Amino acid sequence: MVILTRGAYARPGTSLDFKTGNWRSGEAPVHVHATAPCAASCPAGEDQQAWFARLQEGDAEGAWREVVRANPLPAVTGRVCPHPCETACNRAALDAPLAIHNVERWLGDEAIRQGWTYPVSAPAADAPEVAIVGAGPAGLSAAYHCVRQGLRAAIYEAAPEAGGLLRAAIPQTRLPRDVLDAEIARLLDLPGITLNLRARLGRDVTLDELERDHAAVLLAPGCQANKAWSIDGAVPVDLHEGLNLLKEFVDHGQLPEARRVIVHGGGNTAMDLCRAMKRAGAEQVTLVSASGLPGPETDPSDVINVVPRELEEALEEGIEILDHTTINRLILRGSRVTGVEVMSLRKLRGEDGRAHRVGFEGTERVLPVDMVIPCIGEEVAPEGLGALIDHGYLRPRDPAGRLTQERVFALGDARGDHGTVAAAIGDGLRAVRALVAELEGAPASPDGDRVGIAPDQLNLSYYDHSARVAAPKLRVEARTFETEIEGDIGRAAAMAEAQRCLSCGNCLACDNCWTFCPDNAVIKTVELARDGSHYLFDLDYCKGCGLCAQECPTGYIRMQS
Amino acid sequence: MAEHDPRGERLDELRRKFGREPLPPGADQKELTPREAQPRFRGLESGHRACQGCGEALAARLVTECAGPDVMIANATGCLEVFTTAWPQSSWRVPWMHSLFENAGAIASGMEAAMKAKGKNTKVLAFGGDGGTYDIGFQALSGMLERYHNVLYVCYDNEAYMNTGIQRSSSTPHAATTTTSPAGKERMGKRHLKKDLLAIVAAHHIPYAAAASVAYPADLQRKVRYAMGIEGPTFLVIHSPCPLGWRHDSALTIEVARRGVECGLFPLVEIERGAVTNVMPIRKVRPVTDYLELQGRFSHLMTPDDARAEEERAHLQALADHNIQTFGLRGDTPDAGDTQASSSVGRGGHPAGRV
Ligand SMILES: Cc1cc2nc3c(=O)[nH]c(=O)nc-3n(C[C@H](O)[C@H](O)[C@H](O)COP(=O)(O)OP(=O)(O)OC[C@H]3O[C@@H](n4cnc5c(N)ncnc54)[C@H](O)[C@@H]3O)c2cc1C
Ligand SMILES: Cc1ncc(C[n+]2csc(CCOP(=O)(O)OP(=O)(O)O)c2C)c(N)n1
Ligand code: SF4
Ligand code: SF4
Ligand code: SF4
Numbered sequence: 001m002v003i004l005t006r007g008a009y010a011r012p013g014t015s016l017d018f019k020t021g022n023w024r025s026g027e028a029p030v031h032v033h034a035t036a037p038c039a040a041s042c043p044a045g046e047d048q049q050a051w052f053a054r055l056q057e058g059d060a061e062g063a064w065r066e067v068v069r070a071n072p073l074p075a076v077t078g079r080v081c082p083h084p085c086e087t088a089c090n091r092a093a094l095d096a097p098l099a100i101h102n103v104e105r106w107l108g109d110e111a112i113r114q115g116w117t118y119p120v121s122a123p124a125a126d127a128p129e130v131a132i133v134g135a136g137p138a139g140l141s142a143a144y145h146c147v148r149q150g151l152r153a154a155i156y157e158a159a160p161e162a163g164g165l166l167r168a169a170i171p172q173t174r175l176p177r178d179v180l181d182a183e184i185a186r187l188l189d190l191p192g193i194t195l196n197l198r199a200r201l202g203r204d205v206t207l208d209e210l211e212r213d214h215a216a217v218l219l220a221p222g223c224q225a226n227k228a229w230s231i232d233g234a235v236p237v238d239l240h241e242g243l244n245l246l247k248e249f250v251d252h253g254q255l256p257e258a259r260r261v262i263v264h265g266g267g268n269t270a271m272d273l274c275r276a277m278k279r280a281g282a283e284q285v286t287l288v289s290a291s292g293l294p295g296p297e298t299d300p301s302d303v304i305n306v307v308p309r310e311l312e313e314a315l316e317e318g319i320e321i322l323d324h325t326t327i328n329r330l331i332l333r334g335s336r337v338t339g340v341e342v343m344s345l346r347k348l349r350g351e352d353g354r355a356h357r358v359g360f361e362g363t364e365r366v367l368p369v370d371m372v373i374p375c376i377g378e379e380v381a382p383e384g385l386g387a388l389i390d391h392g393y394l395r396p397r398d399p400a401g402r403l404t405q406e407r408v409f410a411l412g413d414a415r416g417d418h419g420t421v422a423a424a425i426g427d428g429l430r431a432v433r434a435l436v437a438e439l440e441g442a443p444a445s446p447d448g449d450r451v452g453i454a455p456d457q458l459n460l461s462y463y464d465h466s467a468r469v470a471a472p473k474l475r476v477e478a479r480t481f482e483t484e485i486e487g488d489i490g491r492a493a494a495m496a497e498a499q500r501c502l503s504c505g506n507c508l509a510c511d512n513c514w515t516f517c518p519d520n521a522v523i524k525t526v527e528l529a530r531d532g533s534h535y536l537f538d539l540d541y542c543k544g545c546g547l548c549a550q551e552c553p554t555g556y557i558r559m560q561s
Numbered sequence: 562m563a564e565h566d567p568r569g570e571r572l573d574e575l576r577r578k579f580g581r582e583p584l585p586p587g588a589d590q591k592e593l594t595p596r597e598a599q600p601r602f603r604g605l606e607s608g609h610r611a612c613q614g615c616g617e618a619l620a621a622r623l624v625t626e627c628a629g630p631d632v633m634i635a636n637a638t639g640c641l642e643v644f645t646t647a648w649p650q651s652s653w654r655v656p657w658m659h660s661l662f663e664n665a666g667a668i669a670s671g672m673e674a675a676m677k678a679k680g681k682n683t684k685v686l687a688f689g690g691d692g693g694t695y696d697i698g699f700q701a702l703s704g705m706l707e708r709y710h711n712v713l714y715v716c717y718d719n720e721a722y723m724n725t726g727i728q729r730s731s732s733t734p735h736a737a738t739t740t741t742s743p744a745g746k747e748r749m750g751k752r753h754l755k756k757d758l759l760a761i762v763a764a765h766h767i768p769y770a771a772a773a774s775v776a777y778p779a780d781l782q783r784k785v786r787y788a789m790g791i792e793g794p795t796f797l798v799i800h801s802p803c804p805l806g807w808r809h810d811s812a813l814t815i816e817v818a819r820r821g822v823e824c825g826l827f828p829l830v831e832i833e834r835g836a837v838t839n840v841m842p843i844r845k846v847r848p849v850t851d852y853l854e855l856q857g858r859f860s861h862l863m864t865p866d867d868a869r870a871e872e873e874r875a876h877l878q879a880l881a882d883h884n885i886q887t888f889g890l891r892g893d894t895p896d897a898g899d900t901q902a903s904s905s906v907g908r909g910g911h912p913a914g915r916v
Contacts, residue, residue, distance in 0.1 A: 013603070013652065013654050014651055016606055016607055018608040508906065510911070511911070515623075518615050518618040519618070540607075545811035545814075549812065550812040550813065
């Protein structure tokens with residue numbers, strides 16, 4: 001037998017002795033877990049990418065647990081949130097954004113059906129107790145996050161039931177009460193939360209007492225005081241203020257009768273009221289709004305402030321919308337209104353550099369009406385809070401909600417800088433996080449220290465087109481005061497929709513880097529590598545070509561020096 | 562006496578050669594490094610001296626990891642041979658032999674005959690560049706096919722003689738600049754056309770001849786596996802961008818390859834016994850300029866307001882259109898095997914790889 005000598009052959013794989021990594025001139029690949037745009041824009045602080053990842057693995061309960069790390073009420077937000085996450089979703093660059101709210105809602109409902117419980121343990125009996133004023137979404141979220149963080153919470157709520165505007169104002173057609181009740185009950189059942197109903201700050205308890213007896217006070221009273229409304233001092237005798245009307249309607253189903261109604265304002269209250277009046281039989285319902293309908297004509301900062309889907313449904317139902325319009329004058333017969341004079345206007349930048357609304361002479365017209373309903377917004381009711389109120393709101397001095405007093409925070413609508421359920425829920429998370437850091441003497445970790453990720457940082461070649469799920473909807477003729485209009489998409493569609501998530505800025509375990517590295521410098525491991533992905537870079541051999549970063553679909557690999 | 566069991570013996574032999582020693586229960590498991598513990602065969606190891614982003618190194622790794630470990634390779638002179646075997650080291654973990662530039666087909670034929678004589682099934686692979694395949698090794702290849710050796714011949718097509726400094730080959734595409742077909746006053750790069758080697762190889766009436774691209778690794782490996790299952794001569798040509806010779810960014814190797822397929826200039830076809838049996842349909846056909854613009858070897862075609870450049874662009878577009886028409890590559894309706902579906906990924910990998 002011929003024996004090959006050392007002079008004639010090399011041993012297998014011995015090139016490993018030659019470390020080609022020293023060829024790298026500049027940059028090397030690193031894993032960068034960026035914040036996906038959905039998460040960056042979610043006022044509640046959810047990480048949609050993370051829970052879609054769980055769904056992609058078929059783990060619905062895991063996905064729900066991921067959701068409730070930030071948002072304890074997904075069945076609610078899945079129904080009422082204006083979903084800025086979808087507006088921001090990178091998938092829009094490919095075909096259509098993820099139907100995030102539909103999947104969130106399905107998860108929320110599934111949790112109720114399956115009886116999933118929050119992954120929290122009871123706080124210690126002697127854990128510090130935080131006082132929370134108001135049991136709207138902000139207060140409820142704050143209480144929940146206190147428990148998650150090992151604190152106890154005592155809620156003081158003026159009303160006989162918890163829920164705030166979710167219960168008092170948002171119509172059942174958008175938020176069925178059994179869903180709301182189920183989510184609130186699950187939250188209030190948590191150990192460590194005491195709910196004091198019919199306990200009004202300023203009447204039953206004072207801020208001083210709360211501060212004295214608790215580790216901190218979180219103020220989430222919402223906005224209960226109507227802003228004064230008149231047109232040049234004129235007010236009709238039978239003035240109905242919009243939110244009050246809506247609350248009465250939601251409470252006992254009554255609405256005043258009118259043939260031709262004008263609703264003045266541009267928010268959710270105005271929109272809900274228009275639709276309720278129309279459904280109650282008004283012939284003509286017109287929304288007069290200074291803001292504009294979404295479109296190329298309208299500056300994004302001046303778009304009517306309602307959930308996009310509500311706007312669409314309102315138009316389907318025959319609500320007339322006069323956008324970029326205001327009421328100039330009420331035409332009164334005696335003290336009853338018979339018409340209004342409206343005029344076009346626009347938000348324009350003035351010489352001082354600030355935006356002003358400017359009316360245009362010659363655009364005036366008169367509309368006959370029987371009722372004008374103002375829906376121009378509310379402010380914080382001063383009861384018990386007088387000294388803290390600054391131009392109608394509590395106006396905290398930092399994103400966590402801190403007021404000038406120590407360990408007193410403002411949350412939710414009362415802050416005056418936002419007005420959605422999701423923002424109220426996120427306020428609870430942010431305030432409690434900041435409070436815990438303060439109690440532990442640690443510096444509050446700055447929010448958003450992760451980088452973002454835009455569609456041009458993804459490699460879209462690796463995603464096939466796939467249609468966005470469409471939720472079933474009641475036909476206009478079939479819509480009533482009770483039945484929910486938008487339907488459930490169901491498990492199969494939710495799971496399929498989750499597969500559409502591009503996993504922006506986080507590893508998808510797609511193997512591309514491992515497959516494409518010409519130098520075997522990407523190592524696939526069985527377990528999660530240190531940084532949360534399954535792959536390691538072996539810089540002993542990485543020549544720095546940049547292929548992996550280029551071909552990473554999710555933008556999770558970046559070349560850095 | 563135990564019954565003679567050739568398959569069992571063969572398995573034992575393979576275990577001895579390539580397997581990990583089974584340890585008795587309770588014995589200390591050897592600590593595997595993360596590199597060793599990877600769930601794939603490392604036929605071509607790190608430490609090779611290919612340029613950054615080398616498409617040929619990638620292609621050879623993809624072929625070897627799915628063909629191996631029970632293979633042996635005859636490798637023609639060229640980049641692949643040079644960068645994997647800098648004496649006294651080797652990047653290979655399979656038996657591998659360097660042939661001459663011109664005779665990989667002949668050497669592989671001999672290796673196969675030797676295996677047959679020893680009664681072994683080890684599959685022989687022959688590797689060559691386009692110079693070593695389309696040009697100088699052509700007759701050895703033809704003889705190997707004609708004699709019907711059980712060899713899979715893989716041509717790593719980087720469209721020029723790269724190892725000796727980017728000389729044109731018969732595979733260099735029309736109008737590309739190389740050091741021996743420079744663009745200038747006289748010529749707009751290579752004057753002649755890229756040879757249709759696949760058709761010539763297929764004319765040997767062999768069981769299987771196919772084209773693949775590094776941009777579609779799952780498809781590439783499917784073709785390797787298919788060829789490995791055939792007893793007889795098979796042939797694979799793999800489009801393998803060369804950042805040095807094509808003058809593109811080393812990070813763009815895959816993007817360049819992808820565009821080469823998506824514009825129709827490099828059609829991914831499979832030919833069995835002389836008949837086209839499969840093609841990869843292009844979901845969205847791209848203009849050839851998308852492909853050209855990434856590469857310095859075509860930069861003279863991108864100068865604005867240059868009639869000669871315009872004509873050559875039109876010529877290349879016509880060649881791509883010709884391919885699209887000849888092979889019916891336009892795949893406007895989604896197909897599980899088209900360019901898009903072949904590259905789509907999901908959590909946990911390529912959807913086809915997960916089922
Ligand atoms: C008609 C309508 C429709 C809406 N639709 C949407 C929608 O589709 N999507 C969306 O995101 N948002 C919507 N909103 C806005 C949303 O409801 C609010 O942003 C959200 O409820 C704010 O939550 P909060 O907890 O800050 O306040 P609230 O929900 O107002 O809760 C405050 C709570 O504090 C209690 N409270 C007040 N004062 C005191 C006191 N002194 N002592 C003790 N308790 C007190 C109140 O009784 C109440 O329960 C809508 C609002 C309205 C009015
Ligand atoms: C007979 C002979 N002529 C010339 C050479 C010099 N030579 C070595 S490699 C090479 C080019 C190889 O080109 P190709 O086959 O395309 O492979 P690549 O390097 O591009 O991968 C040449 C011309 C040689 N080794 N033998
Ligand atoms: S594709 Fe997924 S991760 Fe990316 S923005 Fe949309 S929901 Fe978020
Ligand atoms: S290429 Fe795929 S596996 Fe590699 S880091 Fe990116 S997402 Fe993860
Ligand atoms: S010259 Fe081209 S084929 Fe040769 S090693 Fe470099 S990149 Fe690879």
